[in-house]
Amino acid sequence: MEHLNQNLENLRQTVPDLVAALWNSSGGVLSIVPSREGAPSARYHDQWVHSAYDPKKEARSWAEQQLKEWKPGEVAVVLGVGLLYHVEALALACPADARTAIVVPDLSVLKDAMGARPLGSWINRIQWVTGTPEEMATQLTAFSSPLRFCTYGPAARLHGDIHERLQTSLRRIMAAKAGGQLHVAVVGPIYGGSLPIARYVVSALNELGHRVSWIDHHVHQGSYEALGSYREERHRLMLQSRFADVLSLSTMAHLAEDPPDLVLAIAQAPLSLAVLQHLRKKKFLTAMWFVENYRHLTYWQQLATGYDYWFVIQQGGCFDALKRAGASHVHYLPMAADPIVHRPMTLTAAEHQEYGADVSFVGAGYANRRALLPQWLSHEWTMKLWGNEWDGAAALSGVLQRDGARIDTDACMKVFNATAVNLNLHSCSGTGMDSQPDFVNPRTFELAACGAFQLVDDRTLLPDLFTSDEVAPFRRTEDVPQLIRRWLPDTEGRRAHAEASRRRVLRDHTYRHRxxxxxxxxxxxxxxxxxxILRGDRLTTGLKERAASVxxxxxxxxxxxxxxxxxxxxxxADIRxxxxxxxxxxxxxxxxxxxxxxxxxxxxx
Amino acid sequence: MTRRALLIQLARLGDLVQTIPVIMALKEAHADWILDLLCPGHLEDLGRILPGISTVGRWDGTVWNRRARQAEKEFRPEYVVEADTDIRAITQEPYDYAYVLNQHPRAILAGALLAQESIGAMTGRPLDPTLSPWGAYVRAVAKDRSENRIHLADAFCGMCGVSPPKHIMPIPMSSVQLPNDLDPIGQSCGPWIGVLVGAGDPERLVPAMAWTRLIAGCLEQLQGSRVLLLGSRQEQERASWILASLPSSLVGRVWDTTGRLSLTELAQALTRCQVVIGADTGPLHLAAAVGTKVIGWYFARARVHETGPYGQSHWIWQAEAVKREALHLKLEREDLRRMEFLDTLHVSPVQWPIEETIALLSDGSAASVDGWSLWTSHRDRWGAYYVEAGQAPVAPLQREHIWNELHPTAV
Structure with missing residues (x-):
């Protein structure tokens, strides 16, 4: 009690409101336990929040690590309260004019810290950030300085979810305020489903005003396929692998000639681990948007350590797997739509005739689709099936369009627009519904962006992206016919859903947002x-302000x-x-x- | 009228040593001028003991490099302020003249920042410089690899508008001490032979085996001789290999100083030798500059007439290139791109003048070796020149002509 009185009295000079709030908080979250060295340490349930041996030494070592990254002019934002040993070590080791803030998600923890041991005058140099995650994000943004997050893991662990929300809020604020122009090199695949996504990414970056170098490997598709024409598999694999290595080197040459601020690779981009490691050595910053199901395509295992940032369309197990494989930063970034491409269309009568149907499905003939789609045929509605890889699907031959030829994006949009009920069944390797239905496919966003009504197989990540007033999810295959019967005659209901889903995409789910x-x-x-750069510090206006002294x-x-x-x-160059x-x-x-x-x-x- | 002049030499040790004649020539021509030197930080101590230099400015390339890396990541006005502070630390008031001996943009920019007028390899403004007549001459010689009878150090004099110095005095080394355990070097009788075991440029490295054979031969044939192994920390491994390869009976007469001496201590150690042997490296020129006789093995791109050690009575073994005439004939029938090959022509010897060098050391006799020619240095009013061993020391005539043609730039 004596320490608490003394520390709060000390703190009252600078933050009286916080002190008042601390008096009102309950405390008692942490168990205070003496360390071997004598100073109090703390436990939360059965986990140590500070070293059981020497919390001060541990804190000094942590602070030294942080100081290596912390640059002049940045505000250090400490995540993790504990008994503040680490904050004290940082405050005492940093220059006198450096600014340190600590995020306090729970005042009770801070009260425990204030009562555990005497704290010096350094506490009056700390900026205490409290409130909801959104309020704290606003306070941090008000510092108007670059933020350097310093996470003290053992204590931060107590409030991981709040820190996550705080960072999300900060990202949103930052994204809304971002004004600077980056130079981003987008490295696309040779071919495949991620190729159009790479194009949408390029468009979005251009729209946002960044300079984009589009390293388009699609131009090499012909050569790549030619190398795949050898009879012997080992020849094909060896030549295609070597070819991918050459493309990887050509990417590096491109980057050397016009170095970007960020190298953004889209799934299947031909960048080898050796090249990625070389890029890191040369201080290039790299990111990968892995728009794949990590359970099906597993090449991420070889590349996990190569990229500085991984963005993935799954959470949970995907995060864990990538981190286990050595990825240092993994973030969730769901798919999206490009409203310029995926849009409502006014179709001619002929187009309605050609592309329209009561029920449609567009996609490749994966096993689960081959098994399930025949169950949804009915004499009660017309159905059209579009896409390729349907050879041998005899039950569907009557509805398969264009003999199973691949259709382009424009035709795809026409189908979406001309169909009353669009079926959206995520692919999987089994013959039923996806047993691990987490990520949401691009088709969900594209259909929504077109203002098209869709029945989509439910996904664990879907509710965060669309409500059931925007898309109509189904969980069991046997429910689909009933749902079609429910929605087909309800033109107004379908329109309301479709328009709501389009609004949602435009509000939250464009590639620009992503x-x-x-x-x-x-x-x-x-x-x-x-x-x-994003803050615009390097823009003429920002530089002019900084040049006041020169x-x-x-x-x-x-x-x-x-x-x-x-x-x-x-x-x-201008001077020259x-x-x-x-x-x-x-x-x-x-x-x-x-x-x-x-x-x-x-x-x- | 007293003027303040700054000599800018931002290149390597060998170039700084080659700058000594121009320092002396400038002092002879302008005895009342204050002459300062700007050189890389690691050469600063050596710069301080060069005769004729008042103060030495330190050019810290590491700091500039770091600043450039930071500014590349994010340009901040503060970097310009810091850069200005660094420049002002060299001089608050601009010099009257900057003598810029390098053609590198940063030397030219340094001249523009530090002095009212720049003189040297280039003339004109920093961003549209043209080669001065002497700058053009040096570049033409380097490019064409043609016969050159003006030594680089004398061409530096020409660039600065002065004639080669009348007198060359060795760098005074009395103020520099060797570490105690190395102080006996050169104190006992018998010739002390310095061997420069390494070279900054890998193509100028003499094989360690060749050095071993030379050292063993010297120790066996030159009575009472001692050998000093000289080189940087990077060359310690070579020195150890050489020591390990010598017969154990000779090892006691070899002193390995590699990696142990500062630059000025190295200079002091070089004064303790009667002769220093090495490839065309900075320490070889430093040995000549402190007044020690040197024997150079010149190969790869090194050419005696351009960068032979400055002074008198030095010996240079020059590895001979393929006869140029023959090469030209061959190339005439090939496409022009092949001509570029001439620019990269360098000579890799297949044998080394080991016995012949020992013979030079023992009785001064000049034997011949296949693929090598032997040259000895002289000086006259037009500077240093080399004459093939056995020939009369007649100065090549074209030197006077070149000086008369190019010299008119005077300050």
């Missing part, structure tokens, strides 16, 4: 690199349009372009001198 989310995630964890630089900066991102090389026949200013010479060292950079290839 890319904002992706970049904000990387930006939050890289406040001095991507974060600084007014001689303003004439140089004024030459760039407001809103344009400025890099060292841009400044130097205007150098002929005039005396250069001292600041120009200094910029050129720094740039002469920059130019001596990486021999990437």
């Amino acid at each position: 890319l904002q989310e992706l970049l904000s995630t990387v930006g939050l964890s890289q406040p001095d690199r991507i974060g600084s 007014p001689e630089l303003l004439p140089l900066l004024n030459r760039f349009p407001t809103g344009q991102r400025i890099e060292l090389k841009d400044l130097a 372009a205007r150098a002929a026949g005039r005396q250069l200013a001292r600041e120009e010479l200094l910029v050129l001198m720094i740039d002469s060292y920059r130019a001596e950079t990486k021999d990437l290839v």
Whole structure:
């Protein structure tokens, strides 16, 4: 009680409201236990929150690690309260003008800390962030400085869900405010389902105002397939694997010639682990959007350590598996739609005739679809089946369109728009419903974006993305005919669902949203690199504000349009372009001198 | 009128040592001027003991590199402020003249930042420089690999608008001490032979086996001789290999100093030798600059007429290239791209002048070796030149002509 009184009295000078709230909180969350060294340590249930041997030493070691990453001008945001040993160590080790904030999800824990031991005057240098996750995110954003998150795991573990919500809120705020222009290199696959997604990603990044280098390996599809024409499998595999290595190297050459801020690979991008490791050595930042079912395509196991950031369409087991395989950052990023491509269409009568039906299904002939779709044929409705890989599906031959030819995106959109009830059955390898129905496929978002009504097999991640007023989910195969009967005559009900689902996509689920989310995630964890660009610190306006102390630089900066991102090389190039026949200013010479060292950079290839 | 001038030499040790004649020439021409030196940080201590230099400015390439890496990630006005502070730490007031001996952009920019007028390899503004007549001459010689009778160090003088110095005095080393355990070096009688076991450029590395044979031969044939192994920390392994390869009876007469000496201590150790043998490396030039005779083995791209040690009575074994005439004839029938091969031409010897070097050391006799020619250095009013052993020391005539043609740039 004595420590509590003393510490709160001390703290009252700077944060009286917090002190009042602490008096009212109950405390008693942590069990205070003496450590071997003597200082109090703490346990939460049966887990130690600080070292059982020497919590101070442990905290100093933690703080040293944080200081390696913490850059001048950044606010260190500590996640994990505990008995504040780690915050104390950080506060005492950092420069006097450095700012440290601590997120306090539960005042009772802080009260325990205040009562456990005497705390020094350093506590008055800490900024205490309290409230709901959303309120805390707003407070952190108000610091107007880059945030460097310092997570003290043993204590942060107590409030993992709140920290997750806090970060989500911060990402949203950051995404909404992001104004800077990044240079993103998008590395696409040679072919396959992720190819159109790579294109949507490129469009979204362009829309967001970033500079995109699109490394499109689709142009190599012909060669890749030609190498697959050898009779012997080992020849095919060896040649195609070598070819993928060559493409991997060509990606590296491309990156060397025009280095981006971020390399964003889309699933199936031909980037080998060796190349990824080389890129990391050369300080390239890499991310992979793995728009695949991790249980079916398992090449992530070989690449997990190669990418700095993984974005996946599944959670839980997928996160664990990637982390076990060595991935350091794994984030959930569901699929989306591109409203420019996936849109409501006004069809001609002929198109209605060709593409329309009471019930349609578009997709490839996976085993579960071959088994289930025949059960949903009925004389009560017309049905059309579109897509390829349906050879041998005799029961469906009567509804299969265009002899099972692959249809392009435009035709696909026409089918969605012309169909009363679109069936959306996620593929899986079995013959029934997906036994692990977690991720939501692109088709769900595309149908919704078209303003098309859909019956979709239920997914564990679906409720977070669409409500049952937006899409109509089914859990059992035998329910589908009944649902078709329910919805087919209900034109208004279908329209209401379809319009609601389209609104939802436009509000939350476009590729633009996803890319904002992706970049904000990387930006939050890289406040001095991507974060600084996204915050617009490198835009002319931001730089001009920072150049207040160097007014001689303003004439140089004024030459760039407001809103344009400025890099060292841009400044130097501008000076060079205007150098002929005039005396250069001292600041120009200094910029050129720094740039002469920059130019001596990486021999990437 | 007293002027302040800054000599900018941002290249390596060998280049700094080759700058000594121009320092002396500038002091002869402008005795009342204050002449400062700007050199890389690791050469700063050596710069301080060069005769004629008032103060030495330190150019910290590591700091500039780090700043550039940070600025590449995110350009901040603060980096320009820091850069300005670093430049002002060299001088608050601009020099009257900067003598810029390198053609590298950063040396040219340093000249523009630090002085009112830059003189040297380039003329004109920093971003549209043109080669000065002497700069063009040096570049033409390096590119064409043609006969060159003006030594690089003398060409530096030309660039700075002065004639080669009348007098060359060795770098005074009296103020530098060796570590106690190495102090006996050179104190006992008998010739002390310094061997530079390494080279910064891998293509200039003499095989360790060749050094072993040379050292063993010297120790066996030159009575009372001692050998000093000289080199950096990176060369310790080579030195250990050489020591391990020598007959055990000779090892006691070999002193291994690799990796143990600072640059000025190395210079002091070089003064303790009667002769120093090595490839075309900075320490070989340093040995000549402290007044020790040197024997150079020049191969790969090294050419005696361009970068032979400056001074008198040095010996250079020059590995001979394929006869150029023959090469030209062959290339005439091939496409022009092959001509580029000439630029990269370098010579890899198949044998080394080991016995012949020992003979030079024992009685000064100049024997011949297949694939090598032997040259000895001289100096006259037009600077240093080399004459093939056995020939009269007649200065090549074209030197005077070149000086008359190019020299007019005077300050």
